[in-house]
Amino acid sequence: xxxxxxxxxxxxxxxxxxxxxxxxxxxxxxxxxxxxxxxxxxxxxxxxxxxxxxxxxxxxxxxxxxxxxxxxxxxxxxxxxxxxxxxxxxxxxxxxxxxxxxxxxxxxxx
Amino acid sequence: xxxxxxxxxxxxxxxxxxxxxxxxxxxxxxxxxxxxxxxxxxxxxxxxxxxxxxxxxxxxxxxxxxxxxxxxxxxxxxxxxxxxxxxxxxxxxxxxxxxxxxxxxxxxxxxxxxxxxxxxxxxxxxxxxxxxxxxxxxxxxxxxxxxxxxxxxxxxxxxxxxxxxxxxxxxxxxxxxxxxxxxxxxxxxxxxxxxxxxxxxxxxxxxxxxxxxxxxxxxxxxxxxxxxxxxxxxxxxxxxxxxxxxxxxxxxxxxxxxxxxxxxxxxxxxxxxxxxxxxxxxxxxxxxxxxxxxxxxxxxxxxxxxxxxxxxxxxxxxxxxxxxxxxxxxxxxxxxxxxxxxxxxxxxxxxxxxxxxxxxxxxxxxxxxxxxxxxxxxxxxxxxxxxxxxxxxxxxxxxxxxxxxxxxxxxxxxxxxxxxxxxxxxxxxxxxxxxxxxxxxxxxxxxxxxxxxxxxxxxxxxxxxxxxxxxxxxxxxxxxxxxxxxxxxxxxxxxxxxxxxxxxxxxxxxxxxxxxxxxxxxxxxxxxxxxxxxxxxxxxxxxxxxxxxxxxxxxxxxxxxxxxxxxxxxxxxxxxxxxxxx
Numbered sequence: 001x002x003x004x005x006x007x008x009x010x011x012x013x014x015x016x017x018x019x020x021x022x023x024x025x026x027x028x029x030x031x032x033x034x035x036x037x038x039x040x041x042x043x044x045x046x047x048x049x050x051x052x053x054x055x056x057x058x059x060x061x062x063x064x065x066x067x068x069x070x071x072x073x074x075x076x077x078x079x080x081x082x083x084x085x086x087x088x089x090x091x092x093x094x095x096x097x098x099x100x101x102x103x104x105x106x107x108x109x110x
Numbered sequence: 111x112x113x114x115x116x117x118x119x120x121x122x123x124x125x126x127x128x129x130x131x132x133x134x135x136x137x138x139x140x141x142x143x144x145x146x147x148x149x150x151x152x153x154x155x156x157x158x159x160x161x162x163x164x165x166x167x168x169x170x171x172x173x174x175x176x177x178x179x180x181x182x183x184x185x186x187x188x189x190x191x192x193x194x195x196x197x198x199x200x201x202x203x204x205x206x207x208x209x210x211x212x213x214x215x216x217x218x219x220x221x222x223x224x225x226x227x228x229x230x231x232x233x234x235x236x237x238x239x240x241x242x243x244x245x246x247x248x249x250x251x252x253x254x255x256x257x258x259x260x261x262x263x264x265x266x267x268x269x270x271x272x273x274x275x276x277x278x279x280x281x282x283x284x285x286x287x288x289x290x291x292x293x294x295x296x297x298x299x300x301x302x303x304x305x306x307x308x309x310x311x312x313x314x315x316x317x318x319x320x321x322x323x324x325x326x327x328x329x330x331x332x333x334x335x336x337x338x339x340x341x342x343x344x345x346x347x348x349x350x351x352x353x354x355x356x357x358x359x360x361x362x363x364x365x366x367x368x369x370x371x372x373x374x375x376x377x378x379x380x381x382x383x384x385x386x387x388x389x390x391x392x393x394x395x396x397x398x399x400x401x402x403x404x405x406x407x408x409x410x411x412x413x414x415x416x417x418x419x420x421x422x423x424x425x426x427x428x429x430x431x432x433x434x435x436x437x438x439x440x441x442x443x444x445x446x447x448x449x450x451x452x453x454x455x456x457x458x459x460x461x462x463x464x465x466x467x468x469x470x471x472x473x474x475x476x477x478x479x480x481x482x483x484x485x486x487x488x489x490x491x492x493x494x495x496x497x498x499x500x501x502x503x504x505x506x507x508x509x510x511x512x513x514x515x516x517x518x519x520x521x522x523x524x525x526x527x528x529x530x531x532x533x534x535x536x537x538x539x540x541x542x543x544x545x546x547x548x549x550x551x552x553x554x555x556x557x558x559x560x561x562x563x564x565x566x567x568x569x570x571x572x573x574x575x576x577x578x579x580x581x582x583x584x585x586x587x588x589x590x591x592x593x594x595x596x597x598x599x600x601x602x603x604x605x606x607x608x609x610x611x612x613x614x615x616x617x618x619x620x621x622x623x624x625x626x627x628x629x630x631x632x633x634x635x636x637x638x639x640x641x642x643x644x645x646x647x648x649x650x651x652x653x654x655x656x657x658x659x660x661x662x663x664x665x666x667x668x669x670x671x672x673x674x675x676x677x678x679x680x681x682x683x684x685x686x687x688x689x690x691x692x
Contacts, residue, residue, distance in 0.1 A: 028227040037222075060228060064235035071212045072228035074257070087217060090257075095224035102219030 017060035021045070021053035021103075026061045026067070028075045033092045038094035039078040048105050080104075121328040124172075124244075124280040128158070129167025130347030134323065134332040139304050144271050144281040146301035148293045149308030150386050154340055155284040156680065158180070158308065159246040161344045162282050164195045166244045168203035172280075174244035175207045175236040179252035193344055204626040205238060213256025226266040230273060242279060249284040254295050264420050271300045292324065303327045309335070318457040320346055337459035339467060346467050357507045359383060364476075364511055367406030368399075370580035371539075374556060374565035380537055381561060382475075385502050385507035387531070389516040390541030394552050396515040396571055397421070399541070400480045401430040401437060403513050408440035412475035415468060416448045419484040423448035432586045436577045447472050456488035462497050466504065477505055481515040482531075483555055495531055536560045541571060544592045551593035554580060570596065 025041060027034030038057060045053045060067050060075070070079050074090040080103055089102040099105075123137035132138050139145040139162075145339050147155050163174035163465055178186060186208070187197040200206040209232055237245065250270075253263050274281045283301055285293030292298045305324040312318075320335040338347040362382035367374050372379040390401050400416070407414045418426055426448070427437045440446035449468055453461070469477065486496050498514075505512045514535075532538065538557040543550050552571035556564045569580040570592050584590055591599050 026228065028231060033223055033225070060231045064231045067228050067232045067235070068209060073211060073213065073226055073232070073253070074224040074229075075227035075231075076224060077228060085217075085221070089219040089221055091220050091222035091224040098219055098221040102221065 015059045019052065019083050021049050021051055021080070022056075023103075024056045024058060024070065024079040024081055026058050026060060026070065026075060026077045026079065031075075034076045036092040036094070038077070040096070040099070041078060044093070044096055044099055044103075044105075048100065078103075111564070123329070124166075125170060126162050127169045128161050128345050128347065130336070130338070131321075131345075132348065134336060135304075135326065136329060136331060139280060139282070139306075140329075141280050141328075142275060142278045143303045144274050144283050145304040145306065146283050146285055146293070146297055146302045147306045147308060148285040148287050148297070150287050150310060152625055153308040153310040154338075154345065155286075155308060156186075156248050157189075157340060158345060159282045159284055160186070160195065160197075161193075163206060163244055163246055164190075164200065164344075166280075167200055168424045172243035173205050173207070173240040173278075174246065175233065175240070175242045176246045176248070177209045177211060177233060177236070178248050179211045179213070179250060180248065181210075183210050192342070193340075194342055195344070200439075204240050207240045207242060209233070211252070214254060215256050215258075218256070224259075224262065226253070226263070226270070229266075230270065234277075237277060237279060245274065245279045245281040246301065247281065249278070249286060251285055251293065251295050251297065260295075267300050268298070291352050298324075310674050318459050320459070335494045337457075337463050339463050340459065346463065357503075357509075359506075360509055364410070367402035367404075368578045368580060370569065371578075374567070374569065374580070375537070375559055376562040376564060378562075380511060382511055383506060384536035384560070385506070385512045385514070386537045386539065387514045387516055387535040387536060388541060389518050389520055391543060391579055394541035394543060395578070396517070396541060397426065397480055398430065398433055398435075398573055398578060399539070400478050400513055400515055401426065401433075401435050404428075404446060404478055405435045405437060405440070407436075407476040407511075408443070408445040413472060414440070414446045414476040414478065415472050415474035416446060417465070417468075417479045418448060418450045418479075419453050419479070419481060422450050432575065433573050433578070439499065440608070447474070453484040457632075458485065458493050458497050461485060462501060465501055469505070469508070469510070474510060476513065477510045478513045482519045483517040498531050499534060537564075544570075546592060547595045549593045549595070553583065555590060559650045 023041070023045070025034075025038060027037070034077075038055075041055060058066055060072065062108065066072075070077075070086075070088075076090070076092060078089040078093060078099075080087040080089075087102055087104065089099055093099050122141035123135070123139065124141040125132050125138040126135075139668070147158055160176065163176055165310075166172040166174050176186070181189075181397045183197075190197045197206065197208070203209055211229065211232070233245070236242065250267070253267075254260060265432075268286075271281075283297060285295070285297040287307070288294035288296075292305060292307060304326045307322045307324050309320040309322065311320065319338050321338050322335045323331045323333070336347050338345055345573040353661050360382040363376075363378035363380065364382050365379040366375065386403075388396050390396050397420075404416055416423075416426075421429075423441070423611070430437050437446060441448065447468075449464075451461075456464075482498065485497070489497070502512060528602055535558070540555055540557045542553050542555075544553045545551075552573075553568045554571040555568045556566070568583050570583050572579040572581055581596075583596065674684065
């Protein structure tokens with residue numbers, strides 16, 4: 001498991017009561033789609049969940065056995081591990097609106 | 111990761127290990143390529159796929175990956191244990207790898223471009239973990255209901271099948287049948303090499319599973335619909351098309367179990383491997399004939415399979431005990447196997463499959479169906495005939511002597527078998543009622559018997575407590591009599607024969623007596639004659655004596671008269687001398 005999530009972006013430590021968004025992005029190598037997805041995710045998180053999120057990038061080419069656990073079939077797939085329930089968004093996350101709906105962020109941040 | 115494997119000219123095949131399928135496909139499904147198995151819900155796709163993996167792992171040392179998109183591994187394991195497959199055991203021994211792909215549409219949001227590399231990775235990982243040679247995807251169409259972008263799925267499926275070929279694994283992909291297409295999402299478009307269609311039909315409330323090879327690129331294959339069975343040992347498909355007439359025949363003969371019937375059949379009985387039909391109306395003794403034949407086979411130490419469509423095995427054993435045929439000991443010895451089923455239990459094709467399966471399992475030398483007429487309850491006449499043709503061909507090829515009984519109906523022609531199968535029959539015995547003088551007796555005759563000089567006589571067929579007996583029928587005085595009429599006629603004949611014999615004896619004695627009397631007479635006459643002869647002799651003697659005396663007297667007188675000149679002087683002198691001495 002390769003945690004790409006940069007420590008410097010974890011501003012969540014400031015408030016323990018505030019919920020932490022635990023996000024996992026599954027990719028398969030440095031493909032165009034996965035790079036795009038990561039960039040899109042980072043932007044959305046910065047815009048809407050600043051300091052409240054943690055991104056874990058899992059490269060299935062390196063850890064293929066991890067695909068089973070989260071029922072990954074499509075690449076890239078973003079999994080919202082926390083808060084529950086688990087949500088999945090597949091694709092390069094280009095449509096911000098849909099990502100926000102998928103992650104259930106909009107009502108929270110509004 | 112992706113190994114390119116170039117196809118060779120000759121299509122390599124991968125044996126499925128599923129009973130019968132490898133024969134139909136002439137070796138199995140294409141090796142290293144995907145095969146599509148499609149059919150409606152509940153037609154046995156998953157089982158088919160699973161058995162392919164299980165057989166591969168157990169019989170061909172080819173581990174397999176089962177990727178399920180529908181059922182959970184727990185459910186699958188439960189289903190397969192009932193068919194004798196220990197799924198969890200195989201998984202723990204590293205022979206099967208299971209991956210459950212679960213797609214819940216409500217949990218998934220799609221934004222932008224994606225591919226199904228995750229699926230590829232999972233599959234690749236599973237293949238690598240056990241070195242799999244076989245892969246099952248059951249059923250990959252779930253992707254279409256789980257994801258909305260059909261264009262991506264289609265592109266990815268195409269890539270997947272290509273990728274599978276590249277990995278060199280033999281894959282089975284299942285798909286649900288659609289309205290117009292073989293599968294709902296047109297999977298056959300991607301899997302171009304081999305497509306097998308499973309069907310589950312209900313006709314006249316009888317369900318039959320059938321299998322058909324829709325296409326098999328680069329290979330010939332059976333094109334028919336093949337019925338198949340799913341039982342506690344998995345799937346059995348039987349290639350039951352007609353096998354042609356090129357089987358070899360045996361010169362061996364087998365006893366019918368009735369010595370007199372053997373005598374009628376050239377003195378030797380039936381040919382081994384021939385087909386015998388006994389037809390007759392109800393209660394003419396068909397089952398007794400079958401049981402006797404079965405008994406005779408078991409006595410020879412042969413294995414006999416008895417399909418009973420009318421009675422339960424215990425009933426047959428009990429009833430046959432009453433004619434002195436003890437079948438239970440053969441059952442205990444394992445030489446005789448009964449298989450009882452109502453004909454309407456399942457379809458005709460299914461019966462055939464059952465026949466084949468049981469024959470293959472038990473490997474008998476003698477096969478009995480009692481009666482075949484009941485099969486018509488499960489299908490039309492032409493279907494029954496086709497089934498029986500195929501069955502008989504199969505049995506002939508295996509050199510199994512087949513004994514069929516057929517119930518003919520009252521009023522119908524006796525030579526008319528209900529299934530019109532006379533041309534398939536080598537030896538045809540007809541049991542018929544002979545109604546005469548208020549009784550009903552059984553007659554037996556041989557309608558035909560190919561390849562032997564058989565008797566043309568009608569014999570009276572008797573069921574005694576020592577078994578079947580055949581008695582020469584009464585055919586004297588221009589009429590045919592059976593039963594008590596025959597017995598009465600015979601008694602009458604015997605009486606008159608006795609009377610005439612007595613008369614002859616009497617005459618003989620009379621003649622003897624007369625001869626005796628005559629001889630007595632002759633003796634008496636002879637005695638009388640003897641007496642007369644003796645008298646005559648006596649008289650003659652007396653006469654001679656008298657003559658002699660007379661002559662002497664004359665001499666004396668002459669002497670006295672001394673006038674006998676004929677006396678010599680010497681004599682005279684002597685006489686004188688004598689006188690002087692005195």
